Amino acid sequence: MTSSSSTQAAAGFECIAAESIGANKCVAMTKLVEGTFNKTFHLKMDNSSTAIARIPQPIAGPKYYTTASEITIIDFAHTVLQIPALQVHTWSACADNPVGAEYIIMEEATGTKLEDIWDNLSLEDRIGIMKDLVLIENKLLSVSFSRYGNLYYSGKAVPGAVVAEVVSDTSPELKMDMKTQFSIGPVVARDFWTKENSVMDIDQGHLPHEYAAALVHCEQKWIEQYTIPKPATDQFITSTVQNSSEAHLSLLKKYLQVAPYLLPTDDPNLITSTIWHTDLHASNLFVDKGHITSVIDWQEAWTGPLVLQGHHPHLVDYQGDIILEPPPNFKDLELNEKAQLKKQIASSIILYLYEQQTAKLNPNLNRVLHLKLGRVRCEPISFVSNTWDDDILPLHELLINVESMYDEAVALFSELREIRLKNMIGKERKDFEAQTRWVESSSQSHNDGNVE
Structure with a gap:
């Protein structure tokens, strides 16, 4: 990014931040942290109000999904769970904006x-x-919830996302609100995206x-x-x-x-x-x-x-x-x-x-x-x-480490295997027994001292 485009991006950032909290303009923007995963800025407005702005680094996670999920989870924690997470003023999960990057602007x-x-x-x-x-x-x-993934707003058409189905003992109203407002979609964990x-x-x-x-x-x-x-x-x-x-x-x-x-x-x-x-x-x-x-x-x-x-x-x-x-x-x-x-x-x-x-x-x-x-x-x-x-x-x-606790671990695995078998019949049971019979044979081999 050239010096001119950087200046334009900063001006766009300040303008967006000021508008999001009802100020006329930003009078000071200070970089607080240049972290591994995020750049964080402190913004002061002409009406003395303040805000925190954050731009994710490329290594933070997959584009769009990382920002889109984070602001959804912050909102969920703040509005649904009543946890004192920060209120988000505005955000963008796409780089096609005056800042030229994804961003989150939130209260200090x-x-x-x-x-x-x-x-x-x-x-x-x-x-x-x-x-x-x-x-x-x-x-x-x-x-x-009924499945693993990351939380997103339901109106954002996230590929692969399904409605957020709550399975815990909560009110019918909350369950319906979650289905209406939120979805569960792709996992943002870097293991799946590097x-x-x-x-x-x-x-x-x-x-x-x-x-x-x-x-x-x-x-x-x-x-x-x-x-x-x-x-x-x-x-x-x-x-x-x-x-x-x-x-x-x-x-x-x-x-x-x-x-x-x-x-x-x-x-x-x-x-x-x-x-x-x-x-x-x-x-x-x-x-x-x-x-x-x-x-x-x-x-x-x-x-x-x-x-x-x-x-x-x-x-x-x-x-x-x-x-x-x-x-x-x-x-x-x-x-x-x-x-x-x-x-x-x-x-x-x-x-x-x-x-x-x-x-x-x-x-x-x-x-x-x-x-x-x-x-x-x-x-x-x-x-x-x-x-x-x-x-x-x-x-x-x-x-x-598993080997050092082998007898106890095998006993535990055998117990879990029996629990799984109780719920299986026919070919599914036969296949599962064949795939997991190593538990019994390994236990016998270990007792004979033949397991490496």
Whole structure:
């Protein structure tokens, strides 16, 4: 873009922003962030009102879909769930506009960014904010859908989109409003759109029994059609295995053998399609007087399996020893030891109370957080979609993790297999038995010490 066209785009941006919030003109535009996925600007108007403008970077996700879905989810969270997401003033999911790019213009977050004050807040205030977080998660859990995908406005004619059918126990009026106003369409996750994936014919797996396999089918097709192994003399080859398409396809084939058992289909509430904010850390939350006033950064939210999204929010996550009260010798400790111990106690109390509140108000999330073999079952799904460009090693190590828990995992898989079999008859049952008989044979081989 030339200097002249950049100036024209900036002027167009300012004009659009001013008009969207009822001002005559923008008097100042300041770039706040030049991030990996977005450029963010602060705009001040002649009537002292302000706005935040954001332009996605090319790497953010697929054109149109990324912006169109994000503003829909923000609106859904704000108007339907009554979560303090930012109000969108105007937006464009196409670059054919005076700005020359997709954009979102929204209100400025109210309150103070929690990241700036969290460490200085009293324990009482931090507990209050944590309770607000649990209530936000409760609202997200209140509406679940019939299929996986991203949320879009129903009037936008998104290819492949279907009406947003709510399956949770909500009012008939809400279910009808959702069908009228929203649709569920293509998944925006970059796994399905990077490289040549965007031009391949890919089933994104919109139903529970399809999703775990859809990711690996995408990677398999790409490796089969597009990989070009580096010459053996290439100094950037990390390993022979990493450079072997046969090795990747072999590992992905092994993943497919366990894919039907990774999502806990025996508990539908854990795999229900739920919109989730996976990045609830202090820089995405704003607070005032001890309560959350704004939740930002919904770009990666989608309607996906709860079990793959639910985790302890970064804000309350704590990996140290749980210490809920000072030890008897606390008064004899050095000042730096006391300070460190106080920090540990505060983090322990917040995590402990978060789990107590979650068990009480959000039982489905609580079951996800304490799912038996949860990480063993879910982590392979997270690492299976890009072994060629990233690294084959993480997926390989996850299979080793399964091996380390083999007896317990096989028992679990066998149990799930029997549950599936109860609902099958005829040829479907016969085919499924043949495809999954490896569970029994592998268990016997493992007991004989013959499994690698």
